[in-house]
Amino acid sequence: MTILNGNVSQDLKELKNKYDAIVVGSGAGGGLVSEKLSLSGLSVLLIEMGPYKTAKDFNLNEGEAYLSLYQDGTNRYTKDKGIKVLQGRCVGGGTTVNWTSIFRTPDLVLSHWKDHYGWSQKMIADYKNKFSYIESKFNISQWQMPPNENNHILKKGLDKLNITNDVIPRNVKDCHNLGYCGMGCPKDAKQSTLVTCVPHFLKNKGTLLHSAEVQKFVEGKSDMTVTLSNGLKIKSDHLFICSGGVGSPTLLKRSSLKDDKQLVGKRTFLHPVIASSAIFEDEVLPFYGAPQSVYSDHFIENSKGCGFKLEVPPVHPVLLSSIVPFHGKEHRNALKSISNLNAIISLFRDGFHKESVGGSVSLNEYQKPEVDYQNICGIALENR
Ligand SMILES: Cc1cc2nc3c(=O)[nH]c(=O)nc-3n(C[C@H](O)[C@H](O)[C@H](O)COP(=O)(O)OP(=O)(O)OC[C@H]3O[C@@H](n4cnc5c(N)ncnc54)[C@H](O)[C@@H]3O)c2cc1C
Ligand code: SF4
Known part of the structure; x- marks a missing residue:
């Protein structure tokens, strides 16, 4: 089992000059790809820019978790600051911090x-x-426990209106129903790539290099040269870029890939989310219990190809404070009401409307990603 830390010079000396394959990013895509490659007996290096944190580090502290496990400490926004873009930055990527709702790709999408x-x-x-x-x-099945009150409110409302809804399938094993999935699961119950694919990869003699960002790669005649942000170069016969929806085009752009048609970074689709909330007389405690357990696809399909899914997010104080649209006293009052607050999110399916152009990823002056998102489902945002 070889786990190397990109911030430790002694660890960097243990790296080979060349590997059969390098995988960049250890999230949903990179975790599974690296495990499969290591099974075939190849020498594989998995490089992750974020830290290697495990259950013993996950202490339910929002402030610590956001700073260490998320891109830009959860402060990644689109260029005009209109949309907050939450993405993981740690071993396991988004799967370490996500909210455990796992759906099959719908027939609508496949067609x-x-x-x-x-x-x-x-x-x-x-x-x-x-x-x-x-x-x-990944042990995915419908959640068997009763929903928390936050989700139950959505179910009660939908039932009352005769709107179809169902229970969300989750990727958990012996889940304690804590509700802190977004801060890393302290019980190893969430079946992220951190606790599934990466340990298998390490057992199969794979090498994990964490806390190391790939700055760029150069394609040679018969191999690739990957350069880390500290300048270290490593060669590989094959390169798998699994750096996420924003990270992958960023890396491709920094690598000056031949892109005659200027396609890299274009048609980047988020699932823009609109949250609505209400304060109830009775306690909701929206931070406890499985974060998302009830959903409705009733509004997912519409004639314009721009429907939305209804879910309920976990509401913790720091996350709430960063999204409530108030200042001063109003902001304080909203936060004071957190125990009685219910929130519902509508997740838009952008990218299916014929006029959907999506956003774009480009590089800023520091060679870091800049996401521009001006249009949802063919409608310019300033016209809304
Ligand atoms: C808070 C939150 C809740 C979510 N909830 C759900 C949910 O309930 N259900 C659901 O289906 N989806 C959910 N998602 C989304 C889901 O987790 C992602 O869609 C999924 O993880 C994407 O997989 P990926 O492999 O493309 O990228 P990621 O999982 O983001 O992995 C990419 C990895 O690459 C690393 N990386 C990027 N660039 C470099 C570089 N240059 N060098 C080295 N490493 C690099 C990143 O640090 C990251 O770890 C959620 C996401 C978040 C953040
Ligand atoms: S709800 Fe379950 S999966 Fe999420 S953090 Fe708690 S124990 Fe882990």
Whole structure:
């Protein structure tokens, strides 16, 4: 088991000059890819810019968790500061901090890929055949416990209006229903890549280099040269870029990849979320219990191809303080009401409308990502 820290010079000396494969990013994509590669007996280096933190480090402290486990300490915003972009930055990536709602790719999406991106019927069938493998690997099933009050309020409202809703499948094993998934699971109950793929990868003689950012890569005739932000160069026969929706185009752009049509970073789609909240007379305690357990897809499909999913987020004080749109006394009062607060989120399916152009990722003056997002489902944001 080789775990190296990019901030420790002695650890950097243990790296080989060349690997069969390098995987950049250890989240949902990179975690699984590196595990599969290591099974084939190749020498594989998994590079992650964030730290290697495990259950013993996850102490339910929002301030600490956001600073150490998230991109820009949860302060990544779109260029005009209109949308907060939450992404993980640690071993396990988003899977270490996400809210454990795991859905199968809907038929609606698969048929869109077929109609617009040339997926054949066979590709779709092969893809669907993997669902049960993934569900069993990550222990995904509908949440069996009663929803917390935050989610229960959504269910009660939808039932009253005769709007279909269902229980969310979660990737957990022996979950204690704490509700702190966003700060890293202290019980190793969440089946993130941190507790599944990465340990398997390490057991299969894979090498993990954490706290090390890949600055760029150069494609040679027969191999790749990866340069870390400290200047260290490592060669590899194959390179897998699994650095997330913002990180991957950032790395491609820094690498001066041949991009004649200027496509890299274009059509970047977020799932823009609108939150609505209410203060109830009775206690809701929206920070306790499985964060998301009830959902509705009633509004997901509409004639404009721009529907939304209804869910309920976990509401913890620091997160709440960063999103309530008030100042001073009003802000303080909103935070004081947290115990009685219920929040509901509408997650837009951007990218399916024929006029959806999405956002773009470019590099700022420090070679860091800048996400510009001016249009949702074909509607310019300033016109809303
Ligand atoms: C708070 C939160 C809640 C969420 N809840 C849900 C949910 O309930 N259900 C759901 O389906 N999805 C949820 N998501 C989204 C989900 O986690 C992501 O879609 C998923 O993790 C994306 O996988 P990925 O492999 O593309 O990228 P990521 O998981 O983001 O992994 C990319 C990794 O690459 C690393 N990286 C980036 N650039 C470099 C570089 N240059 N060098 C080295 N490393 C680099 C990053 O640090 C990161 O760890 C949530 C996300 C967040 C942040
Ligand atoms: S709710 Fe379950 S998965 Fe989430 S942090 Fe608590 S024990 Fe872990």
